[in-house]
Structure formats: C-alpha cells, structure tokens
Amino acid sequence: MKSDFVILSQYYLMELVKILQEKSDIAWEIYIPNLSIDSVVFGFDKSSLKVLLVKMKETALWALPGGYIKKEEHLIEAANRILKDRTGAENIYLQQFRVFGDLNRSEYFFDGLPDSLWHKQRFVSIGFYALVDYTKVNLIIDDTSDACEWKSIDALPELMMDHRNIFDKALVRLRKELNHKPIGLNLLPEKFTMPELQKLYEIILDKKLNRGNFYRKMLRYDILEKLDESRKGGAHKAPDLYRFDIEKYQNALKNGLNEGW
Amino acid sequence: MKSDFVILSQYYLMELVKILQEKSDIAWEIYIPNLSIDSVVFGFDKSSLKVLLVKMKETALWALPGGYIKKEEHLIEAANRILKDRTGAENIYLQQFRVFGDLNRSEYFFDGLPDSLWHKQRFVSIGFYALVDYTKVNLIIDDTSDACEWKSIDALPELMMDHRNIFDKALVRLRKELNHKPIGLNLLPEKFTMPELQKLYEIILDKKLNRGNFYRKMLRYDILEKLDESRKGGAHKAPDLYRFDIEKYQNALKNGLNEGW
DNA sequence: TCAAAAGTGTTGGCCCTACACCCATGC
DNA sequence: GCATGGGTGTAGGGCCAACACTTTTGA
Numbered sequence: 001m002k003s004d005f006v007i008l009s010q011y012y013l014m015e016l017v018k019i020l021q022e023k024s025d026i027a028w029e030i031y032i033p034n035l036s037i038d039s040v041v042f043g044f045d046k047s048s049l050k051v052l053l054v055k056m057k058e059t060a061l062w063a064l065p066g067g068y069i070k071k072e073e074h075l076i077e078a079a080n081r082i083l084k085d086r087t088g089a090e091n092i093y094l095q096q097f098r099v100f101g102d103l104n105r106s107e108y109f110f111d112g113l114p115d116s117l118w119h120k121q122r123f124v125s126i127g128f129y130a131l132v133d134y135t136k137v138n139l140i141i142d143d144t145s146d147a148c149e150w151k152s153i154d155a156l157p158e159l160m161m162d163h164r165n166i167f168d169k170a171l172v173r174l175r176k177e178l179n180h181k182p183i184g185l186n187l188l189p190e191k192f193t194m195p196e197l198q199k200l201y202e203i204i205l206d207k208k209l210n211r212g213n214f215y216r217k218m219l220r221y222d223i224l225e226k227l228d229e230s231r232k233g234g235a236h237k238a239p240d241l242y243r244f245d246i247e248k249y250q251n252a253l254k255n256g257l258n259e260g261w
Numbered sequence: 262m263k264s265d266f267v268i269l270s271q272y273y274l275m276e277l278v279k280i281l282q283e284k285s286d287i288a289w290e291i292y293i294p295n296l297s298i299d300s301v302v303f304g305f306d307k308s309s310l311k312v313l314l315v316k317m318k319e320t321a322l323w324a325l326p327g328g329y330i331k332k333e334e335h336l337i338e339a340a341n342r343i344l345k346d347r348t349g350a351e352n353i354y355l356q357q358f359r360v361f362g363d364l365n366r367s368e369y370f371f372d373g374l375p376d377s378l379w380h381k382q383r384f385v386s387i388g389f390y391a392l393v394d395y396t397k398v399n400l401i402i403d404d405t406s407d408a409c410e411w412k413s414i415d416a417l418p419e420l421m422m423d424h425r426n427i428f429d430k431a432l433v434r435l436r437k438e439l440n441h442k443p444i445g446l447n448l449l450p451e452k453f454t455m456p457e458l459q460k461l462y463e464i465i466l467d468k469k470l471n472r473g474n475f476y477r478k479m480l481r482y483d484i485l486e487k488l489d490e491s492r493k494g495g496a497h498k499a500p501d502l503y504r505f506d507i508e509k510y511q512n513a514l515k516n517g518l519n520e521g522w
Numbered sequence: 523t524c525a526a527a528a529g530t531g532t533t534g535g536c537c538c539t540a541c542a543c544c545c546a547t548g549c
Numbered sequence: 550g551c552a553t554g555g556g557t558g559t560a561g562g563g564c565c566a567a568c569a570c571t572t573t574t575g576a
Contacts, residue, residue: 032295035385075362075385096360099387101336124296124336126360126385180437195555213538215556220537230546236554237546456528471566476529478565491573497527498573529572538563545556 016057019144020119027118031068036123037079038066038100038163040170041087043134044187046196048152049203050134051167052086053159055147061160062151064167066125079128086148088138093131093186097173098166100125105162129170131186178204180253185244193231193239194218223249277318280405281380288379292329297384298340299327299361299424301431302348304395305448307457309413310464311395312428313347314420316408322421323412325428327386340389347409349399354392354447358434359427361386366423390431392447439465441514446505454492454500455479484510 041052053062067082069075076094083092101124110120139148151157153171156164177183183204184197198214218224225245230238302313314323328343330336340355362385371381400409412418420428438444444465445458459475479485486506491499 032383032385034293035295069362069385071383072364074364075360099336099357099360101330101387103333103335122293122332124293124330124387126362176441193555210539210541211555212557213540217538232547234554235548236552237548237556239555454528471568472528473530474565474567481564491528493574495527496575497525498529498575500528524576525574527572527574529570531570532568534566536563536565539561541559543556543558545554547553547555549550549552 014058016059016144017113019057020113020117023144024116024118027068030070031118032071034121034124035069036066036125037069037075037082038064038125038127038166039079039083039094040064040127040129040167041083042129042131042170042174042187043137043150044200044203045134045150046199048154049200050150051153051156052139053149053151053157054086054145055149056160057144057146059160060158062157062163063160064163065148075126079126083130085142086140087132088140089132089136093182094128095130095177095181096126096128098127098169100127100162100166102162109161125166127166127170129174131183133187133189135189175204175206182244182249182253185246185249191227191229191241191243193241195239197242221252223252275319277320277405278374280318281374281378284405285377285379288329291331292379293332295382295385296330297327297386298330298336298343298389299325299386299427300340300344300355300389300391301325301428302344302391302393303431303435303448304393304398304411305461305464306395306411307460309415310461311411312414312417313400314410314412314418315347315406316410317421318405318407320421321419323418323424324421325424326409336387340387344391346403347401348393349401350393350397354443355389356391356438356442357387357389359388359430361388361423361427363423370422386427388427388431390435392444394448394450396450436465436467443505443510443514446507446510452488452490452502452504454502456500458503482513484513 039052043050043052052065054065055062065082065086067078067085069078073081075096079094079096080090080092083094084090103122105125106123110117113120134150139150141148153167156167158164159167174183178201184200187200188196194215195211197218198209198211201214202209223245224242227241227243229241231241232238300313304311304313313326315326316323326343326347328339328346330339334342336357337355340357341351341353344353344355345351364383366386367384371378374381395411400411402409414428414432417425417428419425435444439462445461448461449457455476456472458479459470459472462475463470484506485503488502488504490502492502493499
C-alpha cells in the first residue's frame, strides 16, 4: 500500500486533490459518514468476463466504482444510484455480498491530506456485485476520473486500496451463486447459443466442461426456450439460438439448479 | 411497528430510557456513528435449534444481541467483542451474512426521545451469525436487558424493529452454507452420534432425511472418525459415537460437500 | 422376550462421465 | 470435399431413494 501514498502525494496540489476538497463540505452534509459502497460490475462479451473499472484522475491507479449513502436514502437505492451514474442503466441485477470493515483498508492512501477531508475518514464499505448486459451500457466519466472501462478479469490493472480483495471476494460469490441465481440471464443478451452459455459457465467456474453433457444438462433443467433461428455468419455449423424462459428459470432457481439433500 | 412505539413510550421516563441517555454521550465518543452490528447466535440442544435473544429492560420485546463498532477497531473484532460480552465465549465461529440498511428499519422505535440520543440515529446494521456449542456458554445480562435466553427457532417471541427479518435471513444463509461450512462441527459437542447429526441436518433443512442413506453419505464423505464408545443410557440400541476429523473436514469443505459442476 | 432404535444390505433409476458418431456450414 | 464445430447416441459407473433385514439394547 505504500505505493498508493507515493502516487497520490506526487499530485498533492493538483487537480484531483482540489476536486476532492471542493466535494468534501457537501459530502459531509448529504451523506452518512464512515460508510461507503463499492460495486463490482460484471459484463460478458462472448470471449471473456469483464469488470467495470474507473481510473482515478492523474494517477495510474484504477478503482471499483463506488459512492456514498445519502442520509435519507435506502441502502439499495444508493447502490442503484451509484451504478446508474456510471452506466446510465437502471433495473440492474445488484446484490450486496460482503462488508469490508478493516481499520487499515485505506491505509496511507490519503496521507498528507487534511483530516477534515471527507475522503480521509475511516470507511466501512459495503460490497455489491452487479450483472449487466455488456451491450447495453454507456460508460460515464465523472470529474474525479480519467477513464471508465471494461477490463478483462484475467488481466486486471493495479487497483487502489483493498479493491483487489473486494473484486476477488465478488468473483468467489459469483461462482457460488451460479447455481442459485439468474447469473446467465443477466449477463447474456436475450438470445444466445448453447456454446456461448457454456463459455460463460466455463469462465466463471474457471473450468472446462464437457460439451455434450453441458448441453443435455441445461436442456434437462427445462429453463431454456429453443428459437426457430440459428446464428449464421460464423464459420462451420450454425448453432441454434435459445432464450431463457424466465418464469421457469425463476422457479427452478428457488430450489437451486443443482445439489440438495 | 406501531406497537413498538406504544410499548416504549409507556416507559418513557423510566429506567431504560435513563440508562440509554447515560450511555449516549460516551457512545458518541467511542463508536462509529450510524453503524451497528446484530448477531444471530445459533445453538443446538439435541432436539431443537435455538437462538440467543435478549429481553429489553421493562418491555415485552426481545432483541438480537448487538452493539457498535469502536472507532479504532476492526469490524470482526467488534463482532467478537459483542459476542464475548454476552456469552463469555471466544474463538466462536462467526460470519457476516448481510447488511440491513433500510431507512425505516427502526421506525417509531425511539419516537419521543431526544434527537441527540445515540440510539435514535439512523443505523445501518451489519448482520453476523454465530455457531456455538450450546453446552459451553454462560449467558450474561447487561444493564439494558432483563433477560438473556435461548429460544427455540420454531417458537420465537416478538422481536423489536426488523430483528425478525434479520433472523429469517440468517436461517436461510445457514441452510445454504450447510454443505460449504463446518456447521455441524461448530454446533455439536465434540462427540456425537449419527442420529444426533442427522437431527441437526433435518432441523436446519426443515426436512426429513432417510436414515440409512444419511448414514452412508456421511461416512462416504470421510470426514468422521468413529470412536470406540457408544452412547449408553438411552432406551434401545446404543448408537456409536463419532467426532469430526477436523483436517479432513476442512479439506472436504473447500470443494463443498455436495453439488458441483 | 419384545419393542424400538441403530446399523447394514439390496435394488432400480437417474445423472454424470467419456467418448464416439453424425450433421451442417464456410472455405 | 474437408476441416471444424455443433448436435446427438451410448456404455459404464456412482449416487440416491426406498425398503427390507439384522443387531443391540433396556424394559
């Protein structure tokens, strides 16, 4: 974490710090102190799983999109608002998954800045993960960030503070919930092929699955509807298109797709 | 929640409110504002699953044991401290499971009391669940409570605020984690019989399990060590005693006891 | 000796693995 | 037509539910 300190204090008097200071007073007024939200936003683009990251202005460090909770706002409203401000998207699948409350989680990060600065508080951060249709998002850069981009989960840049840990925990949770929550439904476009769905499962589980068995197992769940179209255009045989039968899917998930005593 | 208001304001000038006011000033000094912890402490006494509840002084309402996070304290330290203050026990299995952050979760509860009162803040509460060996706990009554007791989960008294909801969510989580975490290990005494273990599973899952199949499945996991003793004294055949082989158990749980692609 | 609970055996079915085979498509 | 990838068939094994049988204990 020492590196964070060096990076930030290089720019001690520069634009980022000025902006943070300007925002500080109003933040104390409208937000609950000591509490923050950090969101791990997953997207899938047919070949890899991606996460939405924000590059902090004038630094080399990336961060998870995050924010604070207004004094008169439900927790889930806050998480949705923060996500909408970044992606323009509403009605996103969004779940809290863990609280990050270590004393030293932002250690050194704002060293050298005045104690009265909102951002220098001790924050207990509530981690959310979100699933979005990669094709339907407009990324928005705000005034504390240089960039806002999708990054492949197997080639993440260096993240600030404990955000790498937050991401790791989110991925573990996503893996666990693959059989209990509508993960596929929220990450894929409406119509998709069986190989695409299998690819998604393989990437999330980080494991090769047998093609034929995956195919039959999925069909046996009886949550997919086969369409009368196929995906033309690629080389080789055109795969059939499917979409989720949402009612059946929701129903099946109640019991979990797999396991059980 | 209206009923909470009535119950509390009956005693508006009485001892509970006096105690809360005395504690208020120091609370503002040492704790992080707006944040609380509520713990669902599970115990198992051979025939039923129990939860630790606290009866608030001079009211008819019960509550989950809870507390606050010190300004210079890790989140997990706070949860452990709160639990130790109630049970005298340390090294307890303790997991955060969900945040309860609705605006109105304590609505009406402290109506009529001064806004400066620590307890009247908006609290975002972090829910933990704990598993303890029922036989090794000394319940402790503090100065805001009349009673501290184990209550059977199928006959819970009325709980204050949203504590019933917190309990329900904890039970759902416990059920889900039965195949992924050392639930049995932490709820049972060191030595136990197969029927006792089965009973625990049946209560948590709220489902009858086939005796013979449970027996063999458990043995197949290869996480139990059969002892050279049996539980004499009951009527009928004396069942064999087992204990967990902790190393094998921990190892097996890494992959989950059941399911999997 | 008998009832009841614990421990064990057995059978049929489902799902999973694995691998093989056919089919459709673009080059 | 041929390589490639998608859809389907199939044999073997493991686990599971269901049920029956045996063993052990206290009354």
